[in-house]
Amino acid sequence: MAITIQQKVYDLIVYAQKNLGVDKKDSLYYYNRVLSMIGAQGTTEKLKKRRISDTNPDNVMKPLLEFAKQNGSDNGDSEKFSADILSLLSLRPSEIDRRFHAEGRRHGYEKAMNDLHAYGIANDYVKASAIARNIKWVSKDGLVITINLSKPEKDNKQIAKLLTAVKTGYPACQLCAENIGYCSGNTVRQTLRWANITLDGQKWFWQFSPYAYFYQHGIAVNYNHVPMNLTDRTVPRLFDFVDQFPFYFLGSNAALPRVGGSILNHDHYQGGKEVLPMQKADARKSLGVTDGVEVQILDWYNSAVRLQSADRKAIEKLAWKLSCAWENYDNAQLDIISHTDGERHNIFAPIARKHGDTYILDIIFRNNRVSEEYPDGIFHAHKQYHNIKSEGIGLIEAMGLFVLPARLDRQLKEVEGYLCGEPYDRTSLASDMRIHGDMIDKLLADNGNSNTPEHAKAVVRAYVDDVCKNILYNTAVFKPDEQGQTAFEQFLDSALK
Numbered sequence: 447m448a449i450t451i452q453q454k455v456y457d458l459i460v461y462a463q464k465n466l467g468v469d470k471k472d473s474l475y476y477y478n479r480v481l482s483m484i485g486a487q488g489t490t491e492k493l494k495k496r497r498i499s500d501t502n503p504d505n506v507m508k509p510l511l512e513f514a515k516q517n518g519s520d521n522g523d524s525e526k527f528s529a530d531i532l533s534l535l536s537l538r539p540s541e542i543d544r545r546f547h548a549e550g551r552r553h554g555y556e557k558a559m560n561d562l563h564a565y566g567i568a569n570d571y572v573k574a575s576a577i578a579r580n581i582k583w584v585s586k587d588g589l590v591i592t593i594n595l596s597k598p599e600k601d602n603k604q605i606a607k608l609l610t611a612v613k614t615g616y617p618a619c620q621l622c623a624e625n626i627g628y629c630s631g632n633t634v635r636q637t638l639r640w641a642n643i644t645l646d647g648q649k650w651f652w653q654f655s656p657y658a659y660f661y662q663h664g665i666a667v668n669y670n671h672v673p674m675n676l677t678d679r680t681v682p683r684l685f686d687f688v689d690q691f692p693f694y695f696l697g698s699n700a701a702l703p704r705v706g707g708s709i710l711n712h713d714h715y716q717g718g719k720e721v722l723p724m725q726k727a728d729a730r731k732s733l734g735v736t737d738g739v740e741v742q743i744l745d746w747y748n749s750a751v752r753l754q755s756a757d758r759k760a761i762e763k764l765a766w767k768l769s770c771a772w773e774n775y776d777n778a779q780l781d782i783i784s785h786t787d788g789e790r791h792n793i794f795a796p797i798a799r800k801h802g803d804t805y806i807l808d809i810i811f812r813n814n815r816v817s818e819e820y821p822d823g824i825f826h827a828h829k830q831y832h833n834i835k836s837e838g839i840g841l842i843e844a845m846g847l848f849v850l851p852a853r854l855d856r857q858l859k860e861v862e863g864y865l866c867g868e869p870y871d872r873t874s875l876a877s878d879m880r881i882h883g884d885m886i887d888k889l890l891a892d893n894g895n896s897n898t899p900e901h902a903k904a905v906v907r908a909y910v911d912d913v914c915k916n917i918l919y920n921t922a923v924f925k926p927d928e929q930g931q932t933a934f935e936q937f938l939d940s941a942l943k
């Protein structure tokens with residue numbers, strides 16, 4: 447006998463009891479609420495409490511969403527409708543925050559974070575199945591390359607709706623606290639839940655990313671809509687965070703356009719429970735101990751140093767000293783100009799973590815100046831690599847985890863085809879493939895066109911690996927040659943005095 451829609455709604459309630467904290471005594475209430483939301487009638491049939499082992503709602507929600515779509519109850523917006531149901535079944539933000547801190551005090555904050563993350567997956571704020579679709583590999587140089595397939599692309603109807611939506615200026619941006627529970631146009635935040643935290647005496651909150659780039663990837667967000675800014679309070683805030691959550695790293699994007707993240711108008715930091723490639727890099731050169739802090743130049747593609755000490759205040763002071771020195775550092779021979787017409791170009795990205803009692807601060811030096819030759823940025827991915835990546839290289843990528851656009855999945859497969867004998871004529875490439883002409887010519891010249899599919903895939907990936915490595919070299923303000931490294935050491939010597 448076919449399973450009735452009522453039984454499927456009941457399955458969702460059983461799922462919500464297990465994963466979302468729905469009280470058994472409220473089950474009947476929620477069952478009836480969901481029935482009416484999807485436009486279904488009740489039944490006299492006896493419903494069974496079936497075993498639901500899922501930890502994300504995809505399977506239990508699917509038949510309900512299909513039912514609602516057929517009778518129009520979802521108003522043609524399945525994403526919003528799904529979030530409406532799952533937010534109804536989720537605990538309120540205050541209850542989540544209370545649970546988080548009670549759990550943290552009782553069983554430690556690692557358990558509290560694990561539970562908050564699992565909750566985000568269970569109520570579908572964190573898109574676990576979509577994230578699992580991302581393509582990911584590690585290059586021979588230790589870079590992590592991902593092709594991000596998790597973010598759904600909007601169809602024309604949705605885009606048209608967004609364009610005609612009235613802009614109210616509320617919330618002021620997509621990170622603002624005012625997003626919680628809100629749903630309008632591009633913003634579907636009914637199921638967003640976060641943990642309130644205190645950084646340097648200020649109100650902040652921690653939320654997980656719906657489309658994570660790495661394990662337990664999340665952001666710490668200032669409760670107030672204030673712009674990103676590197677000040678002498680930035681590193682103390684990062685250390686406050688890793689003191690409370692020593693199993694995470696937390697870093698701040700460089701707070702200038704072209705070298706930072708995409709959202710500069712709301713202060714936030716990125717972190718998570720993974721060791722990124724740069725954090726595994728050893729010292730290229732140790733500069734000894736300054737003011738109780740061990741200073742190393744990292745053996746890394748761009749210009750980075752590591753500060754280590756058991757004394758966090760000593761690192762905070764030294765980092766600020768470096769920031770002030772870097773802000774005004776000029777070296778025309780290396781194209782490093784600190785200001786043009788009063789506009790600042792030099793900034794750094796600090797990344798904090800702890801190892802036992804030792805505080806570690808990695809710092810990546812950046813410069814965002816443009817020139818006639820490099821209108822997108824002198825220290826930005828150069829033009830010959832834009833077929834792979836043209837977007838800004840933010841914190842996570844500067845640390846060696848690349849997030850490449852979804853289009854590459856299809857485009858690189860087409861390139862593999864040519865290496866396996868598909869007829870190739872550069873002049874008749876489809877318009878979106880023309881950017882890859884040089885790459886295809888080179889790969890064919892080096893490898894011919896009678897490769898096995900496995901070999902074709904390997905050489906295409908190796909090409910992408912090299913591009914990513916070269917993009918990191920492009921972002922290096924002090925190049926890894928003798929001239930660059932000598933200047934880097936001279937800068938650090940004088941800054942640390």
Ligand SMILES: [Zn+2]
Nearest residue numbers: 619622671712
């Ligand atoms: Zn904001």
